[in-house]
Amino acid sequence: MGFGDLKSPTGLKVLNDFLADKSYIEGYVPSQADVAVFDAISGAPSADLCHALRWYNHIKSFQKVKASLPGLKKALGHYGPAGVEDTTGGGDAADDDDDIDLFGSDEEEEESEEAKRLNEERVAAYNAKKSKKPTLIAKSSILLDVKPWDDETDMVKMEECVRTIQMDGLIWAQASKLVPVGYGIKKLQIGCVVEDDKVGTDQLEEAITAFEDYVQSVDVAAFNKI
Amino acid sequence: MALKELSSLEKFLGLKKPNKYSTQGDRKVPVLQSNSGPGLVGLVTIATHLTQEAKKPDLLGSSAEERAVVQQWLEYRVTRLDGCAKEDIRTILKDLNTYLEDKVYLAGNHISIADPLMYYGLHHIIMDLAVHEKEKYLNVTRWFDHMQHYPIVRHHLPPVAVLRNRVYTSGHH
Numbered sequence: 001m002g003f004g005d006l007k008s009p010t011g012l013k014v015l016n017d018f019l020a021d022k023s024y025i026e027g028y029v030p031s032q033a034d035v036a037v038f039d040a041i042s043g044a045p046s047a048d049l050c051h052a053l054r055w056y057n058h059i060k061s062f063q064k065v066k067a068s069l070p071g072l073k074k075a076l077g078h079y080g081p082a083g084v085e086d087t088t089g090g091g092d093a094a095d096d097d098d099d100i101d102l103f104g105s106d107e108e109e110e111e112s113e114e115a116k117r118l119n120e121e122r123v124a125a126y127n128a129k130k131s132k133k134p135t136l137i138a139k140s141s142i143l144l145d146v147k148p149w150d151d152e153t154d155m156v157k158m159e160e161c162v163r164t165i166q167m168d169g170l171i172w173a174q175a176s177k178l179v180p181v182g183y184g185i186k187k188l189q190i191g192c193v194v195e196d197d198k199v200g201t202d203q204l205e206e207a208i209t210a211f212e213d214y215v216q217s218v219d220v221a222a223f224n225k226i
Numbered sequence: 227m228a229l230k231e232l233s234s235l236e237k238f239l240g241l242k243k244p245n246k247y248s249t250q251g252d253r254k255v256p257v258l259q260s261n262s263g264p265g266l267v268g269l270v271t272i273a274t275h276l277t278q279e280a281k282k283p284d285l286l287g288s289s290a291e292e293r294a295v296v297q298q299w300l301e302y303r304v305t306r307l308d309g310c311a312k313e314d315i316r317t318i319l320k321d322l323n324t325y326l327e328d329k330v331y332l333a334g335n336h337i338s339i340a341d342p343l344m345y346y347g348l349h350h351i352i353m354d355l356a357v358h359e360k361e362k363y364l365n366v367t368r369w370f371d372h373m374q375h376y377p378i379v380r381h382h383l384p385p386v387a388v389l390r391n392r393v394y395t396s397g398h399h
Contacts, residue, residue: 021368021388023330028375054328061335 002077002086006040011088015041016049018081023055025079031071033079034059038066040076040088087125138196143189143222146208146215151184158214159188165207169198189221228256228269231346234381235273238342239280247272253309269308269343270300277339285339295333299340307347315351319363322348326365330372337376345373349383360388 003018004011015037019025026033038059045052062069077086146162148155155178163172173191180186194204205218229247236244246259250267258266258275266272277285287293306318326332332340352360352370360367371388374380 020364021371023368023372028372050327054330057328058330058335 001080001082002084002088003037003080004084004087006037006076006086006088007042012041012045012049012052014080014084016045016052019051019055023058025055026071029070030059030062031069032073033071034062035066035069036073036076037079085129139193139226140196141191141193141222141224141226142201142204142220143191144204144208145179145219145221146188146190147181147217147219148185148187148214149216151186153214155186155188158211159190161211161214162188162190162208165204167194167199167203167207169195170204193226228254230382231343232256232258232269232272232276234346234379234383235276235339235342237381238378239276239282239285241276241280245276268304270304273300273339273343285337287333287338288336289334292334292338296338296340299332299344303340303343303347307344319351319359319366322369323363323365326369330369332369341373341376342379345370345379346383349386353384353386 003014006012006015024030024034025037034055038056041056044056047053075086076088080086144162146158148158159176171193173193176188176190178186179189192204201220201223205220208218209215229249232247233244248257248259248265249255250257255267256269256272258272260266266275274286277283285296287296306314310318331337332344348366348370352367355363367388370386374383374385
């Protein structure tokens with residue numbers, strides 16, 4: 001959530017659209033949410049942003065009591081339409097893509113400390129964005145065939161051993177199957193979900209074959225990207 | 227209709243003892259029975275009286291200008307809204323929409339007695355509005371939605387669904 005950069009015309013426009021059918025930022029009474037956004041804006045919105053202006057003048061009338069308004073003042077990113085980032089104080093308004101233009105047109109004035117500080121803020125905001133990005137972690141679903149030495153091998157024990165293998169990014173599936181191979185020998189089919197960056201099939205295979213007493217070999221029966 | 231409205235108004239004003247009302251004439255003008263002397267006739271008159279009784283004079287407006295505006299809308303309610311013809315509805319909504327463009331409440335920056343009374347008067351109109359019309363008169367819809375969420379105002383009337391996601395993004399100022 002957020003309004004984009006409230007110090008820029010784009011952000012104000014988002015605010016204006018947001019307020020078109022609302023009297024307040026949150027709920028139906030003035031609250032700290034309104035105070036938070038009010039303080040973030042540098043001045044009264046222009047007359048063509050009629051909803052923002054209406055809201056601004058209305059909230060201005062509460063200036064004397066603003067400390068006693070209900071609610072908790074939160075960061076600007078909590079308010080506003082979903083899907084819009086808050087970039088106030090970070091320089092330019094971000095557009096629909098995720099990257100802030102680091103070298104973008106400086107709407108700021110002079111160089112020296114101002115610019116340095118803003119640059120840092122921008123970099124911080126950029127990094128924050130970047131770190132927020134991988135909500136799509138590459139995952140795969142792997143089905144492993146674990147084969148015992150012979151039909152005497154205790155399959156239950158074997159499964160237990162396999163499940164003790166813990167790795168960051170590895171989640172064992174709840175279900176597992178015993179599939180007969182022939183001559184009374186059964187192989188253990190067990191699935192797991194791994195994060196590609198953290199776990200590789202070689203690692204898994206090595207770890208499983210480490211249980212030499214039970215495991216003769218391991219194969220990857222199926223490997224699907226999620 | 228007016229009687230239910232007046233009892234809702236009493237609740238809104240925080241009046242503990244409900245008054246006795248009756249109606250007069252075929253236009254069903256409400257009458258407030260009082261023990262001493264003749265009853266008070268007329269929605270606006272009664273509403274104003276109730277507000278005074280509840281000792282909430284700011285609901286009538288806190289400055290001379292505000293008081294005038296409140297009276298204006300009370301009068302509007304009785305003269306133009308009640309019993310208006312279908313053709314007038316468009317004009318009324320258009321006027322209201324323009325008026326409410328830069329206002330959160332009808333008079334000033336806080337609620338007054340004009341707001342719930344206009345809300346009651348408009349309710350049946352808004353209820354019948356189609357979605358695209360609600361968006362056309364966006365300010366009215368906004369104010370209306372605000373009113374129906376204001377504590378106690380809505381009392382006897384069913385809530386009207388106001389679409390939050392704007393379907394038609396055209397038509398702005």
